[in-house]
Amino acid sequence: MTTLTIDGQQQSFTPGETIYEIAERAHADIPTLCYDPRLKAFGACRLCVVEVEGVRNPVASCTAKATDGMVVRTATPTIDKHRKTLLELVASENREVDVDPLRGYASQELAMLVDRYDARTGRFRGKASGKSQETDQNPFILRDYDLCISCYRCVRVCAEQEGDHAISVRNRGFETQITVEFDGDLKSGTCTFCGQCVQTCPTGALADRKAIRATELPGPIEKARTVCPYCGVGCSVDLQAKGGKLVGVLPAMDGPANEGALCIKGQFAFDFVQHPDRLASPLVRREDGELHPASWDEALDRAAGGFMKARDMHGRHSVYAVASGRAPHEAAYAVQKFIRVGFMTNQVDNCSRA
Amino acid sequence: MTSPRTQELIEHWRDQPAPLLSLLHALHDRDGFLSDGVLREVARGLRAPLADLYGTVTFYHHFARFPPGKSAPRVCTGPVCRLRGADALLDELRKDGATPMACSGRCDEPIPVLTGDEVHVGVDSASLVNRPTPLPAVRPDGGEECVFGGIRDAGRAKLAGYGGWAALERAVREQSSEQVIATITDSGLAGRGGACFLTGTKWNAVLEAPGEPKTIVCNADEGEPGCFKDRVLLDHDPHAVLEGMALAAYATGATQGFVYLRYEYPQTMPILEAAIAEAEAVGLLGERILGSDFSFRIHVRRGAGAYICGEEGSLLNSLEGKHPFPRNRPPFPVTHGYNDKPTVVNNVETLASAPPIVRNGAEWYRGLGLGDHAGTKLISLSGDIARPGNYEVPIGLPLRTLLDDWAGGAPGGKAIKAVTMAGLSGGFLAGDDFAVTLDEPSIRARGSFLGAGGIIVYDETRDMVVAAHDVMKFFAHESCGKCFPCRIGTQRLTERLAGEAGPASLADWQSEVVDIGTTMKATSACGLGMAAPLVTESLLRCFPEEVEKHLGA
Amino acid sequence: MSNPLADMEKPQTIFCIGTNMTECHPVAATRLKKAVANGARMIVADPRRIGLCDHADLYLPIRVGSDVALLLGMAHVIARDGLVNEAFVRERTTQVEEFFEHIKGFPPEWAAEITGVPAADIEKAARWYGEVERGAIYYTLGITEHICGVDNVQSLCNLALMTGHIGREGTGINPMRGQNNIQGAGDCGALPNNFPGFQSVIDPAVQAKFEKLWGVKVDLEKGCTKVAALDRCGDEIKAMLICGENTVVSDPNLAHCRKALERLDHLVVADIFLTETAAMADVVLPATSWGETDGVNTNTERRVQRLRAAVPPVGEAKPDWWLLSELAKRCGLRGFEWQSAKDVFNELCEVSPLYHGLDWDRIDTGEYHWPCPDKDHPGEPRLHSEGFINGRGVFKLLDYRDPAETVSDEFPVWLTTGRRLPAYHTHTQTGRSAGIDYLLSEETLEVHPDDVADWGLSDGEWCTMSSARGSIRIKVQANSCSPRGTVFASFSFADTPVNILTGGGYDPATDTAELKVCPVRIEASFRA
Structure with missing residues (x-):
């Protein structure tokens, strides 16, 4: 069995695992900014450096494979000082580190690390990096690159997870700029507005433009885990609500069908739920031939009465029901039971044939 | 003559090894720049994502996107x-x-x-005149040379003048791979690009690594400021380099090779191509070399202006058409190199050293060094020095001997105030440091390193803060932008050396510069970010009063 | 799907046919893209050069409705070239000799004639699929929405049986279900032939079981399909309950559909919007929406997952199960005294063998794929690993049939319909979500640029498109996605009701409409 020692604790591991992966299992809580467990380790932010006995320089734990007998220390004063310096450097290139959590799933990562390492010192002031793409008026993704720290998570998630390769990087060094081909709008390239770049961004530089419409709404953000209402893939999502208003969707990183992925519909097409067109009360057709608001009692009596009348006048097979492939099981089950029990007929179907 | 259509060029290059740079150069040469339309066609033709292609093109300094561009x-x-x-x-x-x-x-x-x-x-x-690369001066002390041993023979660039590839011929006819590697290992030859990894060990690792095809890459992306030794070898003795590659291939079982040539050496391209054609014509390269089972082809690929492509991971990514960021290591190129297959990446000088070693034996080469040191090193000497140029020095030669006796000291009888090491990457040596000998242990003891062997000389009149700023600005310009400490650190250090940002008091200034430098050295992902702070470190060590003067101004 | 979504990253050869996955199941498509990036080969067969083709190694541009011919040609090559998995065929299948004799008559050259795909590419596809250890098939409505939809599916099954690409990781026959709970609606017994859990309504044992469970007499005969029901509206059928379906926009042959509903004595619609269909009802019941509803969905890989409400219902909207229980009570029925979605779901688990091992609490994190017959069962992400439900896999002897309608002098162009990424179905939800119109604001007819020129149309201008059933006006969009002679539109916009044109035929076995093939005539139209 292969083992290594992390912060004095023996840990067994499977050859091929990185130090970071093992440390995470051991709850060592190594800080990172460029890491996303779904992506190939990249080694850009260097916050995950650890001390490995017998190795002169600190080692980036996200890319370094563990070897048998390795002795690792994840948080020595030297290592923590490097982390603080790195975070001070990162903070120095950005407009701000504190952003609205509605910007995206990972948007608080930088602010949390800056606090954890006491890096709000204002040291290393200088030129800012990244230039926001203010001309891109797409309604979904805010490209606020003044907050970009060039961690490449957006580039990588688009290529490795989404497979769209819509995002790339222009220039190099401090002039590095996240962009798309020819620096155009997202719409001009291969972007499908799936929002994965938004959700992996650790600073809110890429932000959910629909969610941040609710920034000024009072109250905490409440979340509920559910499943996307569109196609049959069944992506898990966390709905975000503020004071009873549905304000946005987050992909569930542990969603078994989607593992953090969504598409434009699941990510952004949610506000039909509280659209003014929603039916707010039952309607019945009155003598004038028009539909009018009615009480539930009236509507249900009328509806039930119509079915019983048809059965009584034309027999049990004269009543038919169509269940929805969009509503949950309970609806479909109730519909078919209503028909079968109520009318002794199998005149029921769902909308799968067209 | 009508220029070739984009589609024809795409079709020509698509099935060649490492096509992207060559295809882009062909289009860039044709139009003088790379238009949106051309990039769209290339992306389609190579089935590469357009956004990635665009980003990668902008990484290279010499690819123009608009006219007048190349002209x-x-x-x-x-x-x-x-x-x-x-x-x-x-x-x-x-x-x-x-x-x-x-x-x-x-x-x-x-x-x-x-x-x-x-x-x-x-x-x-x-x-302004166009003229060939100057030949190195004859070694002043009359000592024996290795790589410059025959370079001054007229016609050396021609196979006829070169007198055949005797080392390769001997290896192929008389020796096994293991024997060639043993000779190189015993000679003590180590990577002359600056990493000093033992060449024999590297070749052996590739020989033993599973996976095919194996590749030999000649790193001719000589981008380190103050270094110009590879250019003289390639221009005046290309066959020595090619023969070295063929020896490496024979020793490791490689079947393909690339010379990755820096963009700024355009005159070298035809010289290399002519030499390859000559060698192919007489069966020294290509299929069944010298009638044996050994086959090896060499392709020349031009860089497009990126210092970082001299770093082997970046170079391999560049060859593969990817964004030229350095790679995380391990794995190393010996097991996961070009296209993730076993690959030797050697510097020009290293490869050019191999044929004389195989010809004359390991003992001969070891004997060329001084004291316990094996072999020789090319030094590119420039700046405030009477006789700048390339010198092949025995390893272990005192620095002062090179500066004063061989190269005539600073012009006009001025005193030498400082020199750089490793081109720029080693930072400055000054004062007591001049007692070093030209070998890694001696120079590393001073917190610097010999590296690729570029030495820039500054005389007593030079402002070292200005010099340091020039150096740091270069590193900031060439930082690839992948890792945080280098991307932000080189920028912040440049700003502080320029006086554009940062604290005004020496203590605070020093604290910021030292903290940045310490973290860059410890955590950067490649040598660029690790080496860049040596500049500020040595500046503060050797010239604190000059820093204070600048802060006061 | 026979195999879980995670398996989509594992095949060596991927065969996608009739599935525009990057637009209709984008998250599933990401898995295929990953597989390709990791070295898998992908074959895409589709009349249009869809987004998946950008990731494919081989694209087979088949003529609409010619799938059976392509698949017969591939089967022929697999047999001819010795790529049959003999052990699998011997141990797991039946009607073997007849099948292999049958497919001798369908060489790739024959298939090439019908499909328009070069014979060499058909051979290549067959070999790529046949020669690997792990080959997987993915399809969607491009396979099923034909008069020969069942034949298409069975042709795919034949390929999987020949090669043994079923029951193992990275293989399978994998239909991508189009709606979030279309699988669940069937699971729950909203079918004229099955009780919950696909238990046949004509099986006496099942009948007895439900009579006991529900304490009532049950019908001993199958009901009719919705398609048949629409034909019988006003005749045999007088009253209809439609829950959450915009029938008069989504269904083929809209004029017929609308007339059918008009002939009813009594129409009740439960929905979240006053859809075109709801507007025809006598009673409209406001249902709670996704986001307001607790419940359960089953996805395309048979994974049973919980839905949770995040916000209170709009106005007086109520969950479907509640309004059905109220209707039932008013009809004097017992057995509808549910207090919550949990009660309903747990009752379903009780009556369905496929869900018997599940309950509301057990599916909290969505780890189970049905069938899950008892509490100790881990669920079955991958079907058919040991055997087939009916014993052996039966090879089906199939022949190619032309679509119900084929192009003629009067209707010389093939229309095929489908979906687009930003819009879902009839756009009632996506169309009411801010921003979607930035990407898609109106319906257009995708026409090959050369056809645009030849037919005297102009890009961005109006044309009139007519079929045997009617005609509509639609804007032309020059786009080389569609091949020459074939045009494409979706039915997402009620103001461009493409389904007025469709509905020339139905699969005789399933009553599924041939929405993918409809000969049309296209004329420039200058009226604004």
Whole structure:
């Protein structure tokens, strides 16, 4: 069995695992900014450096494979000082580190690390990096690159997870700029507005433009885990609500069908739920031939009465029901039971044939 | 003559190994720049994502996206050229659309100006001439050389003048792979690009690594400012380099090779191609070399202006058409190199050393060094020095012997105030440091390193803060942007050396600069970010009073 | 799907046919893209050069409705070239000799004639699929929405049986279900032939079981399909309950559909919007929406997952199960005294063998794929690993049939319909979500640029498109996605009701409409 020692604790591991992966299992809580467990380790932010006995320089734990007998220390004063310096450097290139959590799933990562390492010192002031793409008026993704720290998570998630390769990087060094081909709008390239770049961004530089419409709404953000209402893939999502208003969707990183992925519909097409067109009360057709608001009692009596009348006048097979492939099981089950029990007929179907 | 259509060029290159750079160059040569439409066609033709292709093109300094592009002059404003008035020459040529370029590897000559595929050198626009790379001076002490052993023979660039590939012939006819590797290992030859990894060990690792095809890459992306030794080898003794590659291939079982040539050496491209054609014509390269089962082909690929492509991971990514970021290591190229297959990446000088070693034996080579040191090292000497140029020194030669006895000291009888090491990457040596001998242990003891062997000399009149700023600006310009400490650190250090940002008091200034430097050295992902702070470190160590003076100003 | 979504990253050869996955199941498509990036080969067969083709190694541009011919040609090559998995065929299948004799008559050259795909490419596809250890098939409505939809599916099954690409990781026959709970609606017994859990309504044992469970007599005969029901509206059928379906926009042959509903005595619609269909009802019941509803969905890989409400219902909207229980009570029925979605779901688990091992609490994190017959069962992400439900896999002897309608002098162009990424179905939800119109604001007819020129149309201008059933006006969009002679539109916009044109035929076995093939005539139209 292969083992290594992390912060004095023996840990067994499977050859091929990185130090970071093992440390995470051991709850060592190594800080990172460029890491996303779904992506190939990249080694850009260097916050995950650890001390490995017998190795002169600190080692980036996200890319370094563990070897048998390795002795690792994840948080020595030297290592923590490097982390603080790195975070001070990162903070120095950005407009701000504190952003609205509605910007995206990972948007608080930088602010949390800056606090954890006491890096709000204002040291290393200088030129800012990244230039926001203010001309891109797409309604979904805010490209606020003044907050970009060039961690490449957006580039990588688009290529490795989404497979769209819509995002790339222009220039190099401090002039590095996240962009798309020819620096155009997202719409001009291969972007499908799936929002994965938004959700992996650790600073809110890429932000959910629909969610941040609710920034000024009072109250905490409440979340509920559910499943996307569109196609049959069944992506898990966390709905975000503020004071009873549905304000946005987050992909569930542990969603078994989607593992953090969504598409434009699941990510952004949610506000039909509280659209003014929603039916707010039952309607019945009155003598004038028009539909009018009615009480539930009236509507249900009328509806039930119509079915019983048809059965009584034309027999049990004269009543038919169509269940929805969009509503949950309970609806479909109730519909078919209503028909079968109520009318002794199998005149029921769902909308799968067209 | 009508120029080839984009589609024809795509079809020509698509099935060649490492097609992207060559295809882009073909289009860039044709149009002078790479238009949106051309990039769209290339992306479609190579089935590469357009966004990635666009980003990668913008990474390279010499790919123009708009006219006048390639035809506009580019003036070297490297640290040595700035000592010689490059800024004035640039200003003079601005009317022709001139732009600056980083050190272009001609620090022993007047200021180079690259226009299209021609390099002219001169100190002002009137004096610009196109001329061949100067030959190295004869070794002043008359000692025996290895790589420069035959370079001064006229016609050495021709196979006929070279006298055949005796080392390869001997290896193929008489020796096994293991025997060749044993000779190289015993000679003590170590990577002459600066990493000093034992060449025999590297070759052996590739020999033993599973996976095919194996590849030999000659790293001719000589981008380190103050280094110009590889250029003289390639221009005057290309066969030695090619033969070295063939020996490496024979020793490791490789079947393909690339010379990755820096963009700023346009005159070298035809020389290399002619030498390859000559060798192929007589069966020294290609299928069944010298009638044996050994086959090996060499392709030349041009870089496009990126210092980082001299880093082997970046170079391999560049060859593969990927964004030229360095790779995380391990795995190393010996097991996961070009296309993730076993690959030798050796510097030009290392490869050129191999044929004389195989010809003359390991003992002969070891004996060329001084004391316990094995072999020789090429040093590119430039700056404030009477006789700049390339010198093949026995390893262990005292620095002062090279500076004063071989190269005549600073011109005009001035004192030498400082020298750089490893081109720029080793930072400055000054004062007591001049007691070093030219070998890694001696120089590393001073917190620096010999590296690729470039030494830039600064005389007593030079402002070392300005010099340090020039150096750091270069590193900031060439930082690839992947890892945080280098991307932000080189920028912040440059700003502080320029006095554009940062604290005004020496103590605070020093604290910021030291903290940045310490973290860069410890955590950067590749040598660029690790080495860059040596500049500020040595500046603060050797010239604290100059720093204080600048802060006060 | 026979295999879980995670398996989509594992095949060596991926065969996608009739599935525009990057637009209709984008998250599933990401898995295929990953597989390709990791070295898998992908074959895409589709009349249009869809987004998946950008990731494919081989694209087979088949003529609409010619799938059976392509698949017969591939089967022929697999047999001819010795790529049959003999052990699998011997141990797991039946009607073997007849099948292999049958497919001798369908060489790739024959298939090439019908499909328009070069014979060499058909051979290549067959070999790529046949020669690997792990080959997987993915399809969607491009396979099923034909008069020969069942034949298409069975042709795919034949390929999987020949090669043994079923029951193992990275293989399978994998239909991508189009709606979030279309699988669940069937699971729950909203079918004229099955009780919950696909238990046949004509099986006496099942009948007895439900009579006991529900305490009532049950019908001993199958009901009719919705398609048949629409034909019988006003005749045999007088009253209809439609829950959450915009029938008069989504269904083929809209004029017929609308007339059918008009002939009813009594129409009740439960929905979240006053859809075109709801507007025809006598009673409209406001249902709670996704986001307001607790419940359960089953996805395309048979994974049973919980839905949770995040916000209170709009107005007086109520969950479907509640309004059905109220209707039932008013009809004097017992057995509808549910207090919560949990009660309903747990009752379903009780009556369905496929869900018997599940309950509301057990599916909290969504780890189970049905079938899950008892509490100790881990669920079955991958079907058919040991055997087939009916014993052996039966090879089906199939022949190619032309679509119900084929192009003629009067209707010389093939229309095929489908979906687009930003819009879902009839756009009632996506169309009411801010921003979607930035990407898609109106319906257009995708026409090959050369056809645009030849037919005297102009890009961005109006044309009139007519079929045997009617005609509509639609804007032309020059786009080389569609091949020459074939045009494409979706039915997402009620103001461009493409389904007025469709509905020339139905699969005789399933009553699924041939929405993918409809000969039309296209004329420039200058009226604004």
